[in-house]
Amino acid sequence: MTPIVQVEHLCKYFKTPRGQLHAVEDLSFAIQEKTTLGVVGESGCGKSTLGRVIMGLHESTAGTLLLEGQDVTRPTKAQKKAMRKDIQMIFQDPYSSLDPRMCVSDLIAEPMKALKLCDKDERELRVAELMDTVGLSRRFAFSYPHELDGGRRQRIGIARALSVDPKFIVCDEPVSALDVSIQAQILNLLQDLQDQRGLTYMFITHNLSVVKHISHSILVMYLGCEVEMCDSKELFRQPLHPYTKGLLSAIPIPSIHVQREEIIMKGEVTSPINPKPGCRFASRCPYAKDKCRESLPEVEEVLPGHYAACHYVREINGLT
Ligand code: SF4
Secondary structure, eight states: OOOSEEEEEEEEEEEETTEEEEEEEEEEEEEOTTOEEEEEOOTTSSHHHHHHHHHTSSOOSEEEEEETTEEOSSOOHHHHHHHHHHEEEEOSOTTTTSOTTSOHHHHHHHHHHHTTOSOHHHHHHHHHHHHHHTTOOGGGTTOOGGGSOHHHHHHHHHHHHHTTOOSEEEEESTTTTSOHHHHHHHHHHHHHHHHHHOOEEEEEESOHHHHTTTOSEEEEEETTEEEEEEEHHHHHHOOOSHHHHHHHHTSOOSOSSOOOOOOOOOSOOOOSBSOOSSOTTTTTOTTOOHHHHHSOOOOEEEETTEEEOOTTHHHHHTOO
């Protein structure tokens, strides 16, 4: 089956006064239809830049981007138009991503209007349907974003993304600005919408526990590079990379009978500007040796379907 999204050796660099910032470094992965890829890493690891390159908001520096098998690395005008409809984004901060001067119904109708998808009467009908779909009472149709709480604002963001019937949605930290109880509601809503509409998601977050239940597979990034990727359950069962182990050890366990030792990741975070050769995690890795500072480890399939980028991954995990 052709994946919805496929990236091969994708790189995105930015020029800065201090040099070249390597935001995304040589990433390759595919996202199958009706599945969710969780992209996890600390702030500044390049996960949002990756989402923006896939959305077509940034042009990649190198590599290939395929959407449903079509090369859109340098999209034509027609491809750009199709991408605006087929790929949507849900943003981290629903408040700043919504125009405060527009009421809820206008905000939800805006993408349909911009893409000239239907006439005014149809739009009004669709807005009402979408409000029902995302669980937003119709009595809020003429309210403004500042009159609503964070959860309702994020429901507007989801309704806007759904309004143009996309195939693929990039969810960029969609719950990190919300209270924990609201987070669960929004995650459940996204999951229900995926089941009902066959949507494909890329779910970007800094919090591994958030993506545990929603993702089919997880990509862990560190300073622009892939460090580990596999099925979601497998990652929680058997993390292989020292960085993933550190991230997982920091997730609290809701039981007083189970104790887990937290791995404290000490050391400075390397600069992504003109990065030195070698593993980007070397300055914080407790297993680092000379080789780690000399060459960047390649991503390899360590176990079936389980990929990691570490020179000593077998040794660290007692694998032969
Ligand atoms: Fe640690 Fe070296 Fe593996 Fe990097 S390559 S994660 S520094 S052991």
